[in-house]
Amino acid sequence: MNTPAHVLMKEFIPYLEKPSAKWYAWVAILVIIALFGMYALIRQMIDGQIITGMRDNAVWGIYTANFVFFMGLSYAGALISCSFQLLRIKWAKPVLRIAELITVSSLIVGAPYILFCLGRLDRIHFLFTHGRIQSPITWDVIAISTDLVFCIAFLYFTHIRDFAKLRDASDFNVAPWRKKMYSILALGYKGTPVQKKYLHQAHDIMAAIIIPTAVIAYSLLSLLFSMSLKPGWHSTIFSPYFVVTAGYSGLALLIVVMWIYRKNRKLEKHITNLHFNYFAFGLIILTFIYAYFSFSEYLTQWYNQTKTFETLLNNLVNFSQFGWLSLFHIVFAFIVPVIILGFPWFRSINSVTLVSAFIVLAxxxxxYLIVVPPLENPFIPIQDVRPEYVNYSVSWVEWALSISGIAVMILIFTVASKIAPIIPVSEVADMHNEEKPKLLFKTKGE
Amino acid sequence: MEKKADKGNRRKFLKNTLALGTAALATGAGTALANNDDKKNTEKIKVLTTEGKIIEIEKPLDECKINPCTPAQGKEARIGIPGRSFVMVIDLARCKNARKCIEGCQKGHNLKPDQEWLNVVLMKDHPDQEPYWFPRQCFHCDNPPCVKVCPVGATFKRQDNIVLVDNDRCIGCKFCVVACPYSARIFNWDEPLESEVAREDFSPETSVPAQVGTVSKCDFCPDRSREGKLPYCATSCPMGAIYFGDKNEDAVSNGTETERFSELIKERAGYRYLEELGTKPNVYYLPPVNRMFDYKSGLKDLPEEKQKVYDNIRNGKKSN
Amino acid sequence: MNRINKSITSSFAILAPIFFLLLCPENFAKTAAKKERTRLKTYYFKEADGNRKISIALTAGSGKKMHGVKNGTVELTATLNDSTINLAVIETDTLGEAELYLASNYVLPMDEDGKCFLEVSYNGNDTYRSASRSLEIIDIDLEFEFRVEDSVKYLGVIANRINAEGEKAPVEELSIDIGVERLFSVLPIGEMETDEDGFAELEIPDNIPGDAEGELRFVAKIEDHDEFGTVTKTAENNWGAPVDYTIKPLARQLFTDEAPLWMIIAVFIILLGAWYHFFLSISKLVKLKKAGKAS
Structure with a gap:
């Protein structure tokens, strides 16, 4: 047994065996941060939402922003991994598992943020017992749960061959229960041609259905905003705008995570300059598409503006309101990517990664700029003496839950890369086999 | 059920006492007083008999205009009062920001002083316009954006035009708050005031008792309509600026004056706020022409910090 | 410095009258002993259901500082042929008001013209001065007459005063308000004045919404008349425009409890399509597992 796959697997086995003390310490830190978020949530449930920064007018805050943000990150895997699977693109195989993990972890972390907004978490089952199909929230609940199930399934599908390898690995020293787990999860995969065919078919079907599901899910997410009459929200291009933003942030995060694993695990052999190069190219295309959508959205509404939209725009550029945030966004979502990625002498693996990190932040x-400013700008002017009702400010509870969300996402990565190699070993080993590409569906003449 | 029967009996009783002979009356009143439960209505009225005696009998409860008189609960509350089409007309020429409507509403609905279902804002539609006071509450739209987005049907549109919130159902997602273009809804961020009304007696028509983590808003006081009473805001406005009534009856009243709704709208050029949004509100405004007060009279009694809030509007600058 | 000076001055301003009062107790007592002037107001009501009521308001003070006198004992007397008859003694409530209903068979002491002279008096006490007020009551009867001529509807009212013998006499130049009863109030239709026969007539518009059969309840009212008091009389007639008061369920739409059918169908089709493919791919895995066992 000395196939390329086995050789490759040997390289990763040390990472999967008994965790080090350092690993435990790292997990402990993440768990503590997550628990702090839990504490904040419990406090919020006991004391009521008065301890958040949300008030009438800005009734949604960074929970909603986080919800949209994490859902957007999930596009990394959903679109990239699935479309590469269907397009039979091989060069990206080493990073696809990272992309799929981003998808699943960001969905798991992101979805609960909409629940943190609920004033009555104890009545959450009403969504099912009294659900109204006319509400965009119902659409979101259905779409996101569907998306989550599909993406977890896809992630699992891509693991089956590696699980089989780990089950069969002889020099793999792990607890018997883990061996057993691999054996169950491998579904008796032995690599026979029939099994290969079935697995490939399952892969293709799942990839084909995840792409529209993800597009629908994120479009529906935008409807949370565009279905209301608020200036700044009531926009017809919000759905594609959100989809593009999601893809943009997803790809940027993928580059960042790739860089982290490459440094941390010394994966220079697998995650190469080629990946950064190609993804940087994709990123700059997305920068322009994103800029195009932003431009369309704001130019049309600014050119001839309604009174309320005028005040909204003024607030967005006013440095005592949202001016600094707007500037940060414009600089790091448009200007810096174009300069750094656009000119050859700035381009390097590190600079691309740094730009990506800033894009994610921007x-x-x-x-935040989509959620909060329109809420502070209703048709009827706010004439309130209570400053917290006029301008939203984030409370410690909301920060705690936001940071713990990031911690949970990292925790999922940490655990997942302990279960299986972070590189899809079997797939990567296949990369160099000159196999005839498989058909996507049956056509006459075969 | 028990309550209703009780009310009916008492009303009948008064008619009998006033009509009956003296002897029967004296004894009848005595037994009635002894039998009647004294916890609910202790108000008495005095009746002068032919014998020159004064006897006390219980005050009859106000004649019920709509049957049943008690606020509807559960499924009943979602249907509405049959055949009614409640509307409100606000005469902007009369409003001087006395804020009595807000106080009346808060008292009637057991709200905290900073919880305003009804608010009076200073408006100025264009730079050359004299600012005017604009009372604003839920418009009970016929095409309500808030009801559409509710994921659990906690807020609903009734056939008598009223949009209500069932706070036993509300999950507090606040989607309706953001969907309302008129900022009419508020959220119970912390524990509401303690109420004498038990949780089981909650009716969306009274909106009392409130619950933390749920949305509430103006309910057009259908519980008072059942008793033939105007909403709290209409009865507490010292200027009579708020008219309320049934469009099907073509009459609106501010407590002292009653007008034909159609004529009021025709003659005073009544309009609906932000008609172009297509929400079809059921609150109409009469433009602030021939005003009874200078808008500045509404600023006089306000604390300085509150006055500052209006500076942007008064100076004609862009708001915020 | 300036601010300190100011606060000293202002605190002196507050404290000075207190010292002054403490030093001059006699002066203070004198002010308290000065009795407040009181006023009585009386109204007589004859309501649509036949109930008669005398309502009394006892107030003290003047101008904006007027307030009700609570628990004031008010005497009600009638004067007939120079003799005084004590009718009742009642006490005002917390708002300074008192109401006295008359039993339906109670006959007010009246002279041959049907006039009843009442006197309401308050004796006063240590704080309040006494007050009295007279009230004249004549019993009046309003009768409705409905007439349609050339399809124009006329509502007529005949006003008659009633004397002690029960004889009726027409009342001239009496102003009567006509309205229709609505949910919250009476909607005024017009005002009219009686002629020498005690008769007045008003044209009723066609378009007043009534109940399902077009039934309207007309209200004729004499408002706070010097002799007749406030008198209300009602009558029903089907001169209104019929209004359908039955419940009409709202058609399925975005804001009703039931969703529009197209929406349910669309969601169902999309979900069916998505989950069909999910289970299709799962079935491939099942086949994969079976294939593994077979080999």
Whole structure:
């Protein structure tokens, strides 16, 4: 047994065996942060939402922004991994598992943020017992849960061959229960041609259905905003705008995570300059598409503006209001990517990664700018003496839950890369086999 | 059920006492007083008999205009009062920001002083316009954006035009708050005031008792309509600026004056706020022409910090 | 410095009258002993259901500082042929008001013209001065007459005063308000004045919404008349425009409890399509597992 796959697997086995003390310490830190978020949530449930920064007018805050943000990150895997699977693109195989993990972890972390907004978490089952199909929230609940199930399934599908390898690995020293787990999860995969065919078919079907599901899910997410009459929200291009923003942030995060694993695990052999190069190219295309959508959205509404939209725009550029955030967003979502990625002498693996990290941040800011300013700008002017009712400010509870969300996402990565190699070993080993590409569906003449 | 029967009996009783002979009356009143439960209505009226005696009998409860008189609960509350089409007309020429409507509403609905279902804002539609006071509450739209987005049907549109909130159902997602273009809804961020009304007696028509983590808003006081009473805001406005009534009856009243709804709207050029949004509100405004007060009279009694809030509007600058 | 000076001055301003009062107790007592002037107001009501009521308001003070006198004992007397008859003694409530209903068979002491002279008096006490007020009551009867001529509807009212013997005499130049009863109030239709026969007539518009059969309840009212008091009389007639008061369920739409059918169908089709493919791919895995066992 010395196939390329086995050789490759040997390289990763040390990472999967008994965790080090350092690993435990790292997990402990993440768990503590997550628990702090839990504490904040419990406090919020006991004391009521008065301890958040949300008030009438700005009744939604960074929970909603986080919800949209994390859902957007999930596009990394959903679109990239699935479309690469269907397009039979091989060069990206080593990073696809990272992309799929981003998808699943961000969905798991992101979905609860909409629940943190609920004043009565104890009545959450009403969504099912009294659900109204006319409400965009119902659409979101259905779409996101569907998306989550599909993406977890896809992630699992891509693991089956590696699980089989780990089950069969002889020099793999792990607890018997883990061996057993691999054996169950491998579904008796032995690599026979029939099994290969079935697995490939399952892969293709799942990839084909995840792409529209993800597009629908994120479009529906935008409807949370565009279905209301608020200036700044009531926009017809919100759905594609959100989809593009999601893809943009997803790809940027993928580059960041790729860089982290490459440094941390010394994966320079697998995650190469080629990946950064290609993804940087994709990123700059997305920068322009994103800029195009932003431009369309704001130019049309600014050119001839209604009174309320005028005040909204003024607030967005006013440095005592949202001016600094707007500037940050414009600089790091448009200007810096174009300069750094656009000119050859700035381009390097590190600079691309740094730009990506800033894009992720800038796009979080963008979500904040989508959620909060229109809420502070209703048709009827706010004439309130209570400053917290006029301007939203984030409370410690909301920060705690936001940070713990990031911690949970990292925790999922940490655990997942302990279960299986972070590189899809079997797939990568296949990369160099000159196999005839498989058909996507049956056509006459075969 | 028990309550209703009780009310009916008492009303009948008064008619009998006033009509009956003296002897029967004296004894009848005595037994009635002894039998009647004294916890609910202790108000008495005095009756002068032919014998020159004064006897006390219980005050009859106000004649019920709509049957049943008690606020509807559960499924009943979602249907509405048959055949009614409640509307409100607000005469902007009369409003001087006395804020009595707000106080009346808060008292009637057991709200905290900073919880305003009804608010009076200073408006100025264009730079050359004299600012005017604009009382604003839920418009009970016929095409309500808030009801559409509710994921659990906690807020609903009734056939008598009223949009209500069932706070036993509300999950507090606040989607309706953001969907309302008129900022009419408020959220119970912390524990509401303690109420004498038990949780089981909650009716969306009274909106009392409130619950933390749920949305509440103006309910057009259908519980008072059942008793033939105007909403709290209409009865507490010292200027009579708020008219309320049934469009099917073509009459609106502010407590002292009653007008034909159609004529009021025709003659005074009544309009609906932000008609172009297509929400079809059921609150109409009469433009602030021939005003009874200078808008500045509404600023006089306000604390300085509150006055500052209006500076942007008064100076004609862009708001915020 | 300036601010300190100011606060000293202002605190002196507050404290000075207190010292002054403490030093001059006699002066203070004198002010308290000065009795407040009181006023009585009386109204007589004859309501649509036949109930008669005398309502009394006892107030003290003047101008904006007027307030009701609570628990004031008010005497009600009648004067007939120079003799005084004590009718009742009642006490005002917390608002300074008192109401006295008359039993339906109670006959007010009246002279041959049907006039009843009442006197309401308050004796006063240590704080309040006494007050009295007279009230004249004549019993009046209003009768409705409905007439349609050339399809124009006329509502007529005949006003008659009633004397002690029960004889009726027409009342001239009496102003009567006509309205229709609505949910919250009476909607005024017009005002009219009686002629020498005690008769007045008013044209009733066609378009007043009534109940399902077009039934309207007309209200004729004499408002706070010097002799007749406030008198209300009602009558029903089907001169209104019929209004359908039955419940009409709202058609399925975005804001009703039931969703529009197209929406349910669309969601169902999309979900069916998505989940069909999910289970299709799962079935491939099942086949994969079976294939593994077979080999």
């Amino acid at each position: 796009l979080w800011v963008k979500r």
